[in-house]
Amino acid sequence: MTARGYLGVFGALLALTAATVLAASLQLPSSSTMALGLTIATAKATLVALFFMHLKSEKPMVYWPLALAAVLFAALFAFILWTEADHIAIGG
Amino acid sequence: MHTLPYTTEIRPDTGLTNPKLGIWLFLASEVMLFGSLFSAYALLRSGAASWPDQSAVLSVPLATLNTVILISSSVTMVLAWSGARAGRMDRFRIYMGLTLLCGAGFLAVKAVEYGDKFAHGLLPSTDNFLALYFTMTGVHAVHVLAGMVVNAFLLGPGARMWRSEPERFTNRVEVAGIYWHFVDVVWIFLFPVLYLL
Numbered sequence: 542m543t544a545r546g547y548l549g550v551f552g553a554l555l556a557l558t559a560a561t562v563l564a565a566s567l568q569l570p571s572s573s574t575m576a577l578g579l580t581i582a583t584a585k586a587t588l589v590a591l592f593f594m595h596l597k598s599e600k601p602m603v604y605w606p607l608a609l610a611a612v613l614f615a616a617l618f619a620f621i622l623w624t625e626a627d628h629i630a631i632g633g
Numbered sequence: 634m635h636t637l638p639y640t641t642e643i644r645p646d647t648g649l650t651n652p653k654l655g656i657w658l659f660l661a662s663e664v665m666l667f668g669s670l671f672s673a674y675a676l677l678r679s680g681a682a683s684w685p686d687q688s689a690v691l692s693v694p695l696a697t698l699n700t701v702i703l704i705s706s707s708v709t710m711v712l713a714w715s716g717a718r719a720g721r722m723d724r725f726r727i728y729m730g731l732t733l734l735c736g737a738g739f740l741a742v743k744a745v746e747y748g749d750k751f752a753h754g755l756l757p758s759t760d761n762f763l764a765l766y767f768t769m770t771g772v773h774a775v776h777v778l779a780g781m782v783v784n785a786f787l788l789g790p791g792a793r794m795w796r797s798e799p800e801r802f803t804n805r806v807e808v809a810g811i812y813w814h815f816v817d818v819v820w821i822f823l824f825p826v827l828y829l830l
Contacts, residue, residue, distance in 0.1 A: 562829070
């Protein structure tokens, strides 16, 4: 990737940061604010991982430990959802 | 003394250099470290009868500034690697210096934030939210500091390797960069979770 390409990613990250702050100030319902905030954060993290960490063009062996970590990471949150599901108000 | 094998040539069975696979294995463990903290946050917040208005307790402008600083440092870090790879040590030095400057700026803003909280009697012992805030941002700040130590080494005494083994040096910069970008990714999630949501 060229320096111009990296600066393009930088511009996108700055725009998404502005979008994060703007989305939080819209006074939407808390579940919508949370979903929007985490979606934008995931988009930013994906840009950093793909282009700055070169995951876009990495060898398959890199993805295995990451996939394992992703599954275990998801399990951590699944356990919490499981134990707390009785009183988490979805959409509230 | 044995040197680490496969620092520049690709290891046939993994398709990667050893440092590259090593940093990704380390980062997989880091995902779990921060995963435990984020899940603790989710558990304590979802189980709490009431939760403070986070954006009223913390400074959103300062955190936004720190987000911009850390994103900028990721760009300068990747440009430092790009410079080293192109054989342009002058560019490497400028961009690595800027990366270090951004890291120091981030920690300085963090110190101002912490100082302001302490001055108002807001301590980790105040409530669950502040305990999580100080733990998560504190662990993250230690990671920033660790990255700065590595980056300072690569800019200072470590740069000698450039003359003897330029390819190995460039790989070191790339691996240090992958770690630095990970620290940026963690902040990308900490910012909305702790300050905005």
